Amino acid sequence: MNDLTLSSLTGRTVLVTGATSGIGYETARLLAERGATVLLHGRTDGEARAAADRMIATAGVNGERLCTYGADFALLDEVHALAARVNANHPRLDVLVNNAGTAAPERHTLTADGNEIAFQVNFLAHYLLTHLLEAALTSDPGGRVVNVSSSMHRTGAIQWNDPQRARRYSRVAAYAQSQLALTVFAADPRVTAVSVHPGVCDTAMLPLYAHEGCAPAEGAAHLVRLCDPATEIVNGAYYDRDQRVEPAPRATDERTVKRLNKLADAAVGVGS
Template sequence: MSSASLSGRTVLITGATSGIGWETARILAERGALVLVHGRTDKGARAAADRLIATAGISESQLCAYAADFTHFDEVEAMARQVVGTHPHLDVLVNNAGMAAPERHTVTADGNEIAFQVNFLAHYLLAYYLLAHYLLTHLLEPALTSDPGGRVVNVSSSLHRTGSIQWSDPNRVRRYSRLAAYAQSQLALTVFAADPRVTAVSLHPGICETELLSLYGHHGASPAEGAAHVVRLCDPAVEIVNGAYYDRDERVDPAPPATEERTVQRLNKLATALTSHEA
């Protein structure tokens, strides 16, 4: 992987307090990027940044901590307002925050199945809040819309191939399975990358030793190995194919629904309705 300097690049990483997210933050900061570290709480985000400073020798000037609980859309919007207020130029948004669906069907205060909201809807809301701001104010040129400008990297999963989006029951009220709920959220995140309004790719970073390992098996690569694949796609020197799906370093075909124009349109309509957000 290239180790060229990323000085001058600003990257927002969701779910950066542990695992692949924290390691991605570490590698990007070591290469000179300004890293916006997101955590579920202020305390968690600040602790992650402090750990980067203490254990990786990262300069405090290269890190900014932000907090939002993705089970609450109002917190996502508040964080987005903070980001655009303090960092008018954003080069990369890494949608990494994720959770395994719980054993029991759980609905957020916003009325959505929790894994669908945390893994997909909150990222959808965040991306389009940032995009709308940058396009309207012209603060980011060419925003997150075209090369060689910014890009979105969605950290998805190979399990998206087993998923299906239940259009009439996305919250899976009638029939719930934690694996099916998780797979649906990952399929939605992968479909999201195919939306032509934003330069985005999806990535399966490999099976890694993270909190999600139990969904895949008993053994995995280190979080740092998974993060290296994320960092590669953040590097402007690496040419990406808009809407593509990558399995680690290889571009491969995603599940067929992920690139169907009708599916992209339906998902955008559904997500807009569920987030009450005008995309």
């Protein structure tokens, strides 16, 4: 991964969701260390500010490169408010890293918006945020969206007649559905996007995968590489760490993309 230290990202503006811990925190840190202006998102303003302060104190990151934002993705109104603030403060955005995520709980849980919580936090909130930031996301070379997905998308299935899984709930199946949806979303022709499985890392998600994993910084390095304009991407591509591989066949199926867009538009209240 020595190439990550070679090029400066000065002048680039990157929004990283879920940047207060784990892979998101390490991604924000690495980007800032390479000169990018990083919009660091947390569930609350306080959590985002605390993460920025920790980054400044322990990693020596220049605080002028960090901007903090709070929004609870379990509340779509807060996603709207986040997008409004970002659009007002940063009318040009080079990269959006859709990283925030939650493990599905043991019991079926709906958000105040009526969506299964993992489906909303892991996918629908990012779908809405990307839609709302579309004007700010530059179409210049290197402008892109990076969706942090998972190899578990391969086991996922979108329950088209019951996406909220009210009739039959399993936390593993709910989580896998959210990761498949996020991977499918990368193939949406309206945005230049890729999805990436950063590897099994020692984060709060680890119990879904294994008993041990690599350091979050190792997974973050794969995200940072995809944020670099020197890394050429193909819209809809899927990466397993630093290797481009084929995702699950249904993840790039044109009919599935259109069907998911229609479902998501209805769930978040926007028009396609």
